[in-house]
């Protein structure tokens with residue numbers, strides 16, 4: 101008998117070490133996470149005629165409509181902060197807002213959608229939410245291409261700070277995975293949780309300056325506080341500053357961005373894994 | 384030497400909502416009106432047993448006795464409500480085979496994904512694709528979406544992936560009846576090979592004939608409780624004559 105044979109693989113009495121076990125699992129199952137992301141992308145792209153182009157085209161259509169409606173209103177004179185044309189400003193805004201709302205929804209529905217697997221074999225369930233978040237991040241990366249083209253040809257050009265963009269990208273992944281996990285256990289109990297989340301994330305996205313500019317509400321200090329206290333606002337500020345501004349954003353935006361990401365992920369993983377025992381029998 | 388499977392005084396409760404409350408709105412309304420429709424189902428109640436290496440442990444019982452629930456507890460899918468489960472070694476769960484497979488993906492993609500879900504290294508799975516499809520007898524359909532597979536072919540493929548390693552613990556819930564006669568003989572041979580290699584096997588089946596041929600020990604479950612536990616022939620005969 102070898103030593104491996106007698107190893108305890110599973111003992112229901114040994115409690116997980118909260119957070120540590122889950123983060124170890126994220127690392128241990130990284131191969132599976134990659135496969136799940138690839139599956140997500142291939143299945144989606146096989147179904148659509150336009151394939152991978154749809155990911156790029158879809159936000160572009162939204163952006164096109166918003167541009168037609170609002171460019172005369174907000175973009176007149178091109179007096180935006182970094183001298184960028186309105187279309188560049190708008191595109192950056194929509195991309196961040198889309199990443200956020202689609203990421204939260206995808207991570208939030210991943211557990212219910214994996215029901216078939218989760219009730220038949222043991223896989224740490226958080227893996228599925230993280231994989232859905234990574235898929236949303238991949239879509240975001242693809243849709244960066246048109247933004248970079250716009251910035252290069254119409255905008256202020258691409259600054260060196262572009263190399264810092266992976267930072268908000270990774271932090272946003274943490275934010276959406278964490279928030280998604282908070283939603284995920286509730287979604288097992290109630291069907292309408294995901295619909296409510298969809299509405300709430302949309303609402304949150306109107307509260308950040310995607311197509312509108314901050315001077316639009318400059319007269320109201322209360323509105324300013326409301327907008328600036330939204331963590332997604334900080335992501336947007338940092339993203340715009342690094343993608344085409346070529347400067348360093350205010351420190352408080354960086355702190356808010358990193359802080360909300362770490363907090364959301366830790367809280368999401370903690371709450372989710374604490375509840376899983378009760379949730380799984382209702383899956 | 385400790386046994387690979389130890390189940391000690393395990394209880395499992397399901398929560399059943401008779402009103403099937405599915406939305407926050409309904410739940411809130413019911414709370415306000417103080418309508419409670421929740422019921423607890425004791426799917427398992429004080430179940431204890433052990434399975435040794437090289438042993439085939441058969442589990443029988445009427446529909447709803449708690450057999451599948453017990454398999455899910457051993458496979459770590461469901462945590463026991465009370466009691467304790469200890470499993471030593473790698474587990475290959477065979478509960479509704481193929482549920483991890485996606486019909487849009489090809490057999491090759493599915494083998495790698497399914498293997499990774501069972502906790503195996505994707506790199507290793509890539510190398511195992513050929514032997515796995517060969518054993519399942521679907522080598523002509525490796526790179527077509529499994530959407531075009533018959534359910535028997537799907538079951539064979541999944542069985543082939545699940546038993547591609549030599550797991551120390553094999554949990555089988557009603558899956559040996561998939562596939563044709565030739566495949567049944569083949570899968571039987573593979574099971575025997577695993578057992579001779581020292582695996583502990585738990586088999587749930589309604590086919591008493593098959594269990595009589597395979598099992599060394601057996602357990603008869605009825606409404607979550609052990610009705611009989613011991614030598615396979617005795618338990619299975621007892622279950623058969625109970626009508």
Ligand SMILES: Nc1ncnc2c1ncn2[C@@H]1O[C@H](COP(=O)(O)OP(=O)(O)OP(=O)(O)O)[C@@H](O)[C@H]1O
Pocket residue numbers: 381382397398399424425426444445446447448449450451452453
């Ligand atoms: N998800 C669930 N929620 C509530 N009750 C459940 C759930 N799954 C099973 N049950 C109940 O638990 C009991 C045991 O079910 P289980 O599936 O373990 O039975 P079984 O012995 O496998 O039956 P069968 O021979 O039909 O496969 C049944 O009364 C069933 O109604």
Ligand SMILES: [Mg+2]
Pocket residue numbers: 450451452
């Ligand atoms: Mg069953």
